[in-house]
Amino acid sequence: MPPSPRPPRIAILGLHLEANAFAPPTLREDFARQCLEQGEAITALARGGPSHLPGEIPGFYARMDATGPWQPVPLLIAAAPPGGPIEQSVFLDFLDAMQRGLAAALKLDGVYIASHGASSATADEDSDGTIAAMVRRVVGPAVPIVAGHDLHCNVSEALVAAVDALVVYRTNPHVDMAARAAESADLLRRMLAGLRPVRAFRRLPITPPSVTLLTAAGPYAEAIQAAEAEMAADPAVLNASVAGGFVFSDLPKCGMTVTVTAVDARTAEAVAERLAQRLRAATPRFTARLTPLETAVAEAVAAGRGEAPPVLLADVADNPGGGGRGNTAWLLQALHAAGARGVVLGVFVDPALAAAAHAAGEGAAIEAVFNAVESEFSKRFAAPAKVLALRDGRGIGRRGTMAGRRFELGPSALLELAGSGLRVVVGSLRRQLHEPAMLEMHGIDIGAAHCVVVKSRGHFRAGFDEFFPDARILEVDAPGLTSPVLQNFPWKRLPRPVFPIDAEAGA
Numbered sequence: 001m002p003p004s005p006r007p008p009r010i011a012i013l014g015l016h017l018e019a020n021a022f023a024p025p026t027l028r029e030d031f032a033r034q035c036l037e038q039g040e041a042i043t044a045l046a047r048g049g050p051s052h053l054p055g056e057i058p059g060f061y062a063r064m065d066a067t068g069p070w071q072p073v074p075l076l077i078a079a080a081p082p083g084g085p086i087e088q089s090v091f092l093d094f095l096d097a098m099q100r101g102l103a104a105a106l107k108l109d110g111v112y113i114a115s116h117g118a119s120s121a122t123a124d125e126d127s128d129g130t131i132a133a134m135v136r137r138v139v140g141p142a143v144p145i146v147a148g149h150d151l152h153c154n155v156s157e158a159l160v161a162a163v164d165a166l167v168v169y170r171t172n173p174h175v176d177m178a179a180r181a182a183e184s185a186d187l188l189r190r191m192l193a194g195l196r197p198v199r200a201f202r203r204l205p206i207t208p209p210s211v212t213l214l215t216a217a218g219p220y221a222e223a224i225q226a227a228e229a230e231m232a233a234d235p236a237v238l239n240a241s242v243a244g245g246f247v248f249s250d251l252p253k254c255g256m257t258v259t260v261t262a263v264d265a266r267t268a269e270a271v272a273e274r275l276a277q278r279l280r281a282a283t284p285r286f287t288a289r290l291t292p293l294e295t296a297v298a299e300a301v302a303a304g305r306g307e308a309p310p311v312l313l314a315d316v317a318d319n320p321g322g323g324g325r326g327n328t329a330w331l332l333q334a335l336h337a338a339g340a341r342g343v344v345l346g347v348f349v350d351p352a353l354a355a356a357a358h359a360a361g362e363g364a365a366i367e368a369v370f371n372a373v374e375s376e377f378s379k380r381f382a383a384p385a386k387v388l389a390l391r392d393g394r395g396i397g398r399r400g401t402m403a404g405r406r407f408e409l410g411p412s413a414l415l416e417l418a419g420s421g422l423r424v425v426v427g428s429l430r431r432q433l434h435e436p437a438m439l440e441m442h443g444i445d446i447g448a449a450h451c452v453v454v455k456s457r458g459h460f461r462a463g464f465d466e467f468f469p470d471a472r473i474l475e476v477d478a479p480g481l482t483s484p485v486l487q488n489f490p491w492k493r494l495p496r497p498v499f500p501i502d503a504e505a506g507a
Contacts, residue, residue, distance in 0.1 A: 020323025117153025317480030400462030
């Protein structure tokens with residue numbers, strides 16, 4: 001009898017970073033603090049329950065395990081909080097490790113690249129495309145490559161040319177990482193069986209503020225629904241991905257994109273053009289509608305008096321999930337000055353203040369100095385406070401984008417400001433507040449709060465929707481590194497004209 005065929009050998013690698021050109025560079029330690037894993041440790045984590053791996057890695061393993069024998073060849077998974085471009089030497093180290101791992105693993109039958117898709121390095125504007133092109137060079141033209149990306153990815157022509165399929169998230173807040181990883185695994189299985197798909201690509205002159213890219217309703221939701229309808233209507237359409245992009249990368253490859261993977265070029269081109277036309281028609285609708293700071297504070301005061309239902313204020317301009325520092329004090333100071341009652345704010349990122357609280361101990365009275373060292377948007381604010389709780393900052397998410405995943409805030413503290421009673425969760429690591437457990441671990445009853453302030457752009461909606469309906473969520477207009485008012489930024493590399501920065505692009 002002939003020997004049974006060996007299981008397919010699939011390489012797994014990825015780089016997760018959303019690069020904000022206006023933020024400080026991302027260092028190796030930023031990856032080490034969130035996720036930097038190599039080799040078989042990746043497999044152990046992916047199959048071993050809750051971990052700090054990006055959500056699509058366990059999802060990919062689970063689907064491949066369920067659909068037949070295979071041999072994972074994990075190389076490197078690096079993930080850091082959104083921040084500035086990666087220091088070039090760090091990126092080159094990662095690239096070299098990936099390349100050496102691929103070369104040593106040959107012969108491979110397939111590759112899964114699980115990356116965020118909006119990374120850049122200080123001397124490489126298209127680090128994601130560079131990785132994909134390197135993989136193609138090493139494995140050759142016949143080995144199928146599937147790439148999975150966040151829907152805030154900036155897709156380059158180089159990346160599309162290097163891979164056989166691109167699969168982008170379809171939910172925002174992101175709760176479909178495992179589903180998209182399973183879709184990637186299924187596509188890879190079909191390619192291992194002989195399928196050779198083709199791709200069509202379109203870039204649109206639209207760089208939307210991220211607050212306009214929710215998928216429950218609005219123009220982006222409608223585009224996603226149209227893409228799903230195309231896939232449902234024609235089995236020749238293997239995947240239709242509408243990426244919203246990440247404007248703060250400030251690069252020529254920014255802008256909404258459509259990438260269609262299909263069994264033939266005619267189908268791919270036709271679907272890509274239909275989806276692109278839909279986006280062109282919807283362009284004027286990709287405009288942020290924010291609540292002025294004064295109005296937001298008034299709503300919080302009214303809620304505290306029982307004159308209005310509880311309200312959630314989203315400090316979208318200081319979103320650590322988009323490169324913000326998580327430490328602007330505009331809302332904090334205004335709510336404290338107004339004496340708003342029943343307010344909880346988190347996570348304010350200030351390692352020095354968290355350390356001071358830990359040194360003082362629970363129950364201690366301290367002078368809480370926020371931003372002792374000031375920066376452009378992060379101004380000093382001080383108030384007497386009581387240390388209510390101290391934690392190590394480690395937890396497991398229970399809802400939304402972090403459900404079942406480990407998170408770490410670093411040493412953290414719950415402070416209560418004297419006079420207003422405003423409670424602030426202070427963390428040491430830069431993380432956005434998109435998971436209720438980040439507050440609950442400090443003893444906070446979210447359902448009893450009159451006002452919750454989240455330093456997050458949109459992912460909080462999947463975690464806090466059990467407490468706040470959409471009508472009681474206000475996106476606040478305040479200064480910060482991730483302000484949706486895009487005209488505030490000194491753009492250098494964006495393709496121009498582009499909407500909404502250039503109004504004529506939406507005409």
